[in-house]
Amino acid sequence: VSPSPEDARPRARLGAVLVLALAYFVAGRVALLAAIPPGYAAPAWPAAGIGLVGLLIGGARCWPGVALGSFAVNLGVGFDPSSAQTLALSASSALFIALGAALQALFAAWLVGRFATWPPSPAHPKGMALLAVLGGPVASLVSSLWGPATLLLHGKLAASQLPFASFTWWVGDTIGVFFVLPLVSIWRTDRLASLRRRVAVTMPLAFSLALSVVLFVVVTRHERQRIRIEFENAAGRILGAARDGVNSQLETLRSLRSLYYASDEVEPDEFRIFVAPSLARDDTIRAFSWNERVLDARRTALEREAGVAGGAPLRATELADDGGLVPAPRRAEHVLVRHVEPLADNARVLGYDVLSEPTRARALRRAAEAGDAVHTTPLTLVQDAQVRSAIIVYLPVYEGGETPADAAQRWARVRGFVAAVLDAPRLLAAALRREPDDGIAVALVDDGVASEPRVLASAVPWAEQSSDSAARGALQTTRTLGVPGWSWRLTSVSSPRYVETRWGWQPWAALVSGLFFTGLIGGFLLVMTGRAHLIEELVLARTEDLRRVSRDLLRRNEEIGTVYHTVSHELKTPIASARELVAIVGDGIAGPVNADQSEYLGLAKESMDQMAQLVNELTDVARLETGKLAVQLAPRALAPLLEHVVMSMRGLARERGLELALACEPELPWVRADEGRLAQVLRNLLANALKFTRAGGRVDVTARRDPLERECVRVSVRDTGCGISADDLERVFDRLYQVREGGLTAATSGMGLGLHICQELVRLHGGRIWAESRPGAGSVFSFTLPAADPPRGGAPRPAPALGGARA
Amino acid sequence: LEVRVPKKVLIVEDDKKISLALGVRLRANGYEVLQAFDGLQGFVQATKQRPDVVVLDLSMPAGGGLSVAARMRDMIDLAAVPIIFMTASKRPDLIEEAKKYGAIGLLEKPFDADLLLGLIRQATGEADAR
Numbered sequence: 001v002s003p004s005p006e007d008a009r010p011r012a013r014l015g016a017v018l019v020l021a022l023a024y025f026v027a028g029r030v031a032l033l034a035a036i037p038p039g040y041a042a043p044a045w046p047a048a049g050i051g052l053v054g055l056l057i058g059g060a061r062c063w064p065g066v067a068l069g070s071f072a073v074n075l076g077v078g079f080d081p082s083s084a085q086t087l088a089l090s091a092s093s094a095l096f097i098a099l100g101a102a103l104q105a106l107f108a109a110w111l112v113g114r115f116a117t118w119p120p121s122p123a124h125p126k127g128m129a130l131l132a133v134l135g136g137p138v139a140s141l142v143s144s145l146w147g148p149a150t151l152l153l154h155g156k157l158a159a160s161q162l163p164f165a166s167f168t169w170w171v172g173d174t175i176g177v178f179f180v181l182p183l184v185s186i187w188r189t190d191r192l193a194s195l196r197r198r199v200a201v202t203m204p205l206a207f208s209l210a211l212s213v214v215l216f217v218v219v220t221r222h223e224r225q226r227i228r229i230e231f232e233n234a235a236g237r238i239l240g241a242a243r244d245g246v247n248s249q250l251e252t253l254r255s256l257r258s259l260y261y262a263s264d265e266v267e268p269d270e271f272r273i274f275v276a277p278s279l280a281r282d283d284t285i286r287a288f289s290w291n292e293r294v295l296d297a298r299r300t301a302l303e304r305e306a307g308v309a310g311g312a313p314l315r316a317t318e319l320a321d322d323g324g325l326v327p328a329p330r331r332a333e334h335v336l337v338r339h340v341e342p343l344a345d346n347a348r349v350l351g352y353d354v355l356s357e358p359t360r361a362r363a364l365r366r367a368a369e370a371g372d373a374v375h376t377t378p379l380t381l382v383q384d385a386q387v388r389s390a391i392i393v394y395l396p397v398y399e400g401g402e403t404p405a406d407a408a409q410r411w412a413r414v415r416g417f418v419a420a421v422l423d424a425p426r427l428l429a430a431a432l433r434r435e436p437d438d439g440i441a442v443a444l445v446d447d448g449v450a451s452e453p454r455v456l457a458s459a460v461p462w463a464e465q466s467s468d469s470a471a472r473g474a475l476q477t478t479r480t481l482g483v484p485g486w487s488w489r490l491t492s493v494s495s496p497r498y499v500e501t502r503w504g505w506q507p508w509a510a511l512v513s514g515l516f517f518t519g520l521i522g523g524f525l526l527v528m529t530g531r532a533h534l535i536e537e538l539v540l541a542r543t544e545d546l547r548r549v550s551r552d553l554l555r556r557n558e559e560i561g562t563v564y565h566t567v568s569h570e571l572k573t574p575i576a577s578a579r580e581l582v583a584i585v586g587d588g589i590a591g592p593v594n595a596d597q598s599e600y601l602g603l604a605k606e607s608m609d610q611m612a613q614l615v616n617e618l619t620d621v622a623r624l625e626t627g628k629l630a631v632q633l634a635p636r637a638l639a640p641l642l643e644h645v646v647m648s649m650r651g652l653a654r655e656r657g658l659e660l661a662l663a664c665e666p667e668l669p670w671v672r673a674d675e676g677r678l679a680q681v682l683r684n685l686l687a688n689a690l691k692f693t694r695a696g697g698r699v700d701v702t703a704r705r706d707p708l709e710r711e712c713v714r715v716s717v718r719d720t721g722c723g724i725s726a727d728d729l730e731r732v733f734d735r736l737y738q739v740r741e742g743g744l745t746a747a748t749s750g751m752g753l754g755l756h757i758c759q760e761l762v763r764l765h766g767g768r769i770w771a772e773s774r775p776g777a778g779s780v781f782s783f784t785l786p787a788a789d790p791p792r793g794g795a796p797r798p799a800p801a802l803g804g805a806r807a
Numbered sequence: 808l809e810v811r812v813p814k815k816v817l818i819v820e821d822d823k824k825i826s827l828a829l830g831v832r833l834r835a836n837g838y839e840v841l842q843a844f845d846g847l848q849g850f851v852q853a854t855k856q857r858p859d860v861v862v863l864d865l866s867m868p869a870g871g872g873l874s875v876a877a878r879m880r881d882m883i884d885l886a887a888v889p890i891i892f893m894t895a896s897k898r899p900d901l902i903e904e905a906k907k908y909g910a911i912g913l914l915e916k917p918f919d920a921d922l923l924l925g926l927i928r929q930a931t932g933e934a935d936a937r
Binding site for chain 2: 569570572573574575576577578579580581583584587589590608612
């Protein structure tokens with residue numbers, strides 16, 4: 001059962017709305033793939049074009065499709081289900097943006113319907129341009145104002161970002177429309193478009209798009225590389241600063257050792273004065289100390305004799321489990337803290353037996369054996385009330401002022417250790433202070449001592465530790481600190497916004513300009529191929545017209561030729577019989593005729609001759625028209641022929657009271673001619689000359705070598721007749737032309753074919769014919785014939801009747 | 808006194824009026840005139856009557872002048888009979904064809920009876936009969 005149209009229509013519209021929504025959604029999701037920092041705006045938003053085209057094709061009532069599609073896309077973008085409030089906010093902003101998109105599509109469709117043409121036709125480039133401009137940049141103003149304003153109201157956009165967001169929004173929508181319009185109109189609305197034309201538009205478009213994407217990828221990669229290098233450089237500077245900090249303290253320690261080598265007994269004051277500048281220079285070192293190796297015997301003496309700066313006696317101590325200091329039990333040897341600076345903060349540590357604590361003891365023994373500075377793992381200082389990480393660096397001082405060559409003997413020869421307390425967090429903070437930017441976090445890691453890397457210190461300069469820093473592609477680099485013998489490394493990590501804030505405009509600009517260009521190419525190709533197509537069709541149609549007209553004309557011409565021929569042919573037979581019968585009666589063969597009857601019959605015969613002449617002319621013209629008139633050229637002696645024709649016209653001339661004379665140049669060359677046709681030409685010219693000359697005048701025929709063209713013979717017929725006006729002279733050889741002046745028409749009527757036939761015959765002979773005349777001064781008709789060599793063995797006279805006989 | 812045996816002229820022409828006119832003219836000039844009105848008749852007449860001259864129209868029903876001429880040339884008795892063609896058309900190819908059959912003349916209609924008489928006299932060898 002097929003649904004009735006009433007049922008089908010709403011269902012079809014629902015289908016159209018859903019298809020439009022889906023198309024909008026898909027186009028939007030695809031475009032979001034290209035959303036890049038800064039701004040994270042899609043560089044092209046073809047969904048805007050799809051919305052417009054959807055409403056143009058499906059009608060304005062399809063607008064819910066745009067709203068639905070837009071809602072789905074935007075819900076996906078800013079979806080935040082962390083709380084009911086954020087959820088509501090996401091939905092609300094998506095809804096408002098969707099309304100804006102629908103509004104824009106409606107506005108665009110209205111503009112196009114009102115001012116432009118849809119579907120676009122290559123015949124109306126202005127309408128196409130208006131369609132692109134109104135549907136693209138103009139209509140995109142709606143969403144570009146509405147969308148960011150919505151985001152602003154929902155607190156998702158700062159007011160300062162508004163102009164920029166609007167701009168990117170506008171650019172994206174405009175390009176999207178530019179992109180979609182050509183494709184849709186070539187594939188969907190332009191039913192005339194050939195596959196060739198579709199490909200011609202689509203391929204460059206696809207190529208340009210691919211080029212834009214490649215350009216974008218290249219620029220993006222370059223941009224990432226640039227930021228990476230910038231980050232590496234910053235990390236390198238931080239590393240350098242940290243290394244310098246450590247090295248400078250080690251230098252101080254070495255100098256301090258030199259002090260102990262230089263003097264057997266360093267007084268507390270001397271110690272204080274020596275380290276004071278280093279302590280003052282930076283806060284990376286919390287303290288310097290002198291830790292003396294004391295054998296048990298000497299411990300007793302020291303505890304008895306030595307006083308500390310405050311006057312209290314030295315007590316060898318060690319840490320108890322509760323964190324308090326207790327007297328150290330008697331052991332074979334101790335390493336006691338004898339001096340420490342700054343004293344005020346660290347007095348509690350004086351007398352502490354460093355050897356009593358395993359971490360420190362391990363470091364001491366390793367330092368003694370290495371003969372160089374060795375650091376502890378992070379530990380809490382004895383003098384610190386609360387837990388605070390510190391690293392102590394020990395440098396051994398040996399008896400005798402130098403490091404013993406034999407490593408096994410070194411501990412026995414150790415006199416004590418100079419030590420520095422390094423504050424690693426402060427070291428990192430000092431290093432980071434040198435970087436103006438707070439985009440890099442660092443961690444100092446020790447790989448060497450413990451089985452697994454131990455983080456000595458870390459510094460994160462930014463406020464919140466965002467969990468998605470890895471997802472955004474934070475940069476990270478790790479390098480060893482570069483202090484000889486130490487296995488410290490510094491790891492630098494960029495902040496979550498580090499890349500984003502440094503992202504330049506180039507990739508975005510490259511993509512936008514590439515896509516814009518692509519859109520322009522699309523429009524341009526659409527118009528150009530459309531125009532070319534139109535022109536092609538026009539040319540084809542016009543060519544077909546011309547072909548038809550030409551065919552018709554040819555057929556008609558052939559028909560006319562046939563008619564001419566048939567008519568003339570059919571006329572000849574009756575004329576022949578009538579003429580002959582009249583002649584028989586006139587000759588008295590059928591019985592006696594009186595003088596009057598004889599005269600009248602003579603006139604009748606004359607009329608029939610005239611008729612026969614006209615029919616002959618008609619036949620000739622018909623032949624000329626159809627190209628069937630041929631001349632049979634052969635070398636001929638001209639003079640005899642001329643004589644023959646002139647002789648035959650003598651009678652007529654006498655009748656009209658005219659003198660007819662022939663003058664041939666001596667040794668006239670032979671000519672290539674068809675005797676019969678040549679005679680026809682001459683007779684025609686002579687007949688005209690006799691006809692148009694009044695009694696008492698004369699007609700001269702001359703033949704001579706042409707004075708201009710020496711290889712030609714010129715024959716002229718000169719009369720003393722009424723002459724021809726200049727206007728007529730030009731047209732005297734035209735077909736059907738008749739001289740109508742001088743009241744001669746009636747007397748000299750003909751069809752005006754004679755001279756035309758003469759002209760064509762002369763042309764077939766390879767000569768030319770022309771007339772010279774002035775009214776009242778007579779006329780000269782001349783024609784030329786190409787000269788020819790006479791055949792060897794004399795001139796054959798052709799049979800007079802064959803090929804030449806005429807009435 | 809010389810007894811003049813009239814020469815026989817066969818006129819093969821489908822147009823009765825022309826045939827009539829030519830017949831009258833030739834008889835007036837002392838010829839015996841035989842008439843046929845199509846090609847087949849013409850050929851039959853030619854074989855039966857043995858004319859001295861045959862005047863043939865080129866285009867006729869039941870065999871044009873050329874086919875009559877061709878058949879005559881195939882027969883020993885008639886092979887030497889002079890032929891004069893008449894035509895209303897002056898197609899060059901017809902003229903060529905006519906020459907092939909040894910015609911002594913080709914007359915284009917309408918023509919002067921004197922021309923025909925002259926040709927016939929030439930054919931019968933009575934150059935100056937009048």
